[in-house]
Amino acid sequence: MGLVSDKVWSELAFAPELSGLTKDEVRLRVGETASYFGLRDLFDRHVETLSGGEKQLLSLAAAAAGDPVLLLLDEPTSMLDPIAAARFLDTLERMRRDLGVTVLLAEHRFSSLYPLADRVLALENGRVIADGTPGDAAKTLSASPLFGGFPPEIRLWSALGCPGKCPASIADGRALLTKTNLPAPTPTDGPTGSESLLSAENLTFYFEKNAPPAVTDVTLDVKAGRHLCILGGNGAGKTTLLRLLAGLLPPTAGKLRLFGKPYKAYKRGALYKEGVALLPQDPSALFLKSTVLEDLTDVLPGKKEGKETAARSAAEKAGLTGLLARHPLDLSGGECQRAALLKILLTKPRVLLLDEPTKGLDAEGKRALRETVRRLTDEGKAVVTVTHDVEFAAAAADECAFLFRGEILSRSAPADFFAKNRFYTPAVSRLAPGYLTVEALAAALREGGQTP
């Protein structure tokens, strides 16, 4: 993120102060920049009190205050939720249009910014594998694993054999579908009832006595062999709920039980011995040592030599041998996520809690994560994921719940859940309601015949 100062205003003043302006010109530039980027209300705030989205917007504003002609951005939205990411990209786009700044952006989750690009470059192992307009690049890359990360309307367009111009929005994508007969989707049911591993009863949590509660009266049953996805916007209380379930926060009211036994009966970390485990939002927090191998070895029980071999073989199984000798902080977002999940799994949890596990993952990484979760649930373990990522939830969940202001508003199987939602639904479902993946939609189109 590259923030330098303690206060928002001094962050904004940093570049102008060094660009040879007079004191009053610096003051004007800072005020102007803060107004343009909508940072007026944050002006006197301490940088550390800002949310991730606000910080990212601030670093964009601080860069813009230096009056650049070229902006280089390295994965600017990878740590943001979709709404904050959209706001960031809107601002970036406005800056490009208004100020004529050239933007060079590197990103592996590019679905939402693809339509904004004038030119697309794809890199693989240091080689350029596609270069051209978004439409041309989409045609070149249609067989590459990268294609899974493309916007759904472009994937659909490609699946239909690239008729006419490349669609630039969901609306263009809908126009593609009006020419075809679309069969109604066939809903699929997930696996049903089994033994309950973790249960929460009327769980309520207040951070402060006089503030509204962060979690309100949540009753949940986490069943063996099921993957529950909890969706919700920023500040809905998703992370707080997960930390409560992980026993890291004491509930203000309500009961928590693991294997039918109340949390209070688990003393001295017994809760985490083949019980609950949490993958935190920033997975790098799980690493303390100077190599991944040391960190993995650390969580295993038993004698030293045996532990190291066990850690190595576990990494080999997960396909992460290449990461073992690396420093945890040098890993990319996706690598860190996978290594962290491996470390968590070494503690053999029966209930796995995942906080935004798709943050920083590309299409391929998400597919691998889906498979891991599926394998775990098949082994009879339970997985609870809180996420903004509706596409992931649609593809991976057995059950979805929507959290708003700390309350669970609805809970059902994904097909049912997303058919009811209008905003919290995968882009494909907005393209063709009821469909959760492009693959399903394309298959339906092929079967149903494309000609009107």
Next chain:
Amino acid sequence: MKSLHPLLSFPYFVAVLALTMLIRNPVATLGSLLGAFCYWLMTTNGKEKRADLGFYIPLAVLITVANPVFSHNGRTPLFFLNDNAFTLESLLYGAFNAALIVSVLLWSKAYSKTVTSDKFLYLFSGILPKTALILSVALRYLPMLRKEARRLKDAQKTVGLYSKGSVTDNFLSSCKIYYALIGRTLENAVGTAESMRARGWGKAKRVPCARYRFHTPDKVLAPVLLFLFVVVAVGAGTGSLTFSFYPAPTDPLPNGFSAFAVAAFWLLSFFPALYETEVNLQWRLLQSKISASATPQRTKTR
């Protein structure tokens, strides 16, 4: 006070603190204490007031009583404690010290509430631009480290750290976390340095942003405050404010100039409270004008 230019508020507080500590005259110290107390009343909320009183009152009582217990100077014994005289003068001296210490604490509190780190940095960025910037960077690191430590602790708990519940295990776990924290801080510092260079650090002389302007009140008040300070300083320097508790209390106003010096010190001490009252009154007045002019319109629309 918060709206005044830091070039005014910073020297003001430094001067008042210095005078309070140096002048050892009970009448002057009483003025300093009352002035600081009035400003404290205006700038703290109920919760803070309760917490502060819970600290200052026992402290004052302790200092007042401790002196006569240990020091037996003075002419007027009140009673005897283990054959040692508990004297009136010693008790008075204790009370004076208590007042002095409490007023120094109150002034320091007032200083930190009024002259925030922004203002301090602004003042010194002209003289010591690099030091001021480093301070600003460092000030960001403190809350960041606290947050990071908390995050690491939470993440590690679910994978087995802090799991045995014994004191040694807790200690070793904390050591591991602080060790990792150092590495992260260094990593972060490299990022900060890169970001600073990318935004032009080291290429040009730094011109600090003009955040504060010298407004009319600043221009009017600066000479007044300076005059008051000079009067007090001359009074203190010429011995017009000397006072002694032992063997018996002397006259707190030994010569003709003393009264002026003490009056000036009282005025100086009450300045924040007076200024705050003036601002509040003006505000009320303006508010009543706004609502007076707004009321007829509102009735019209109805």
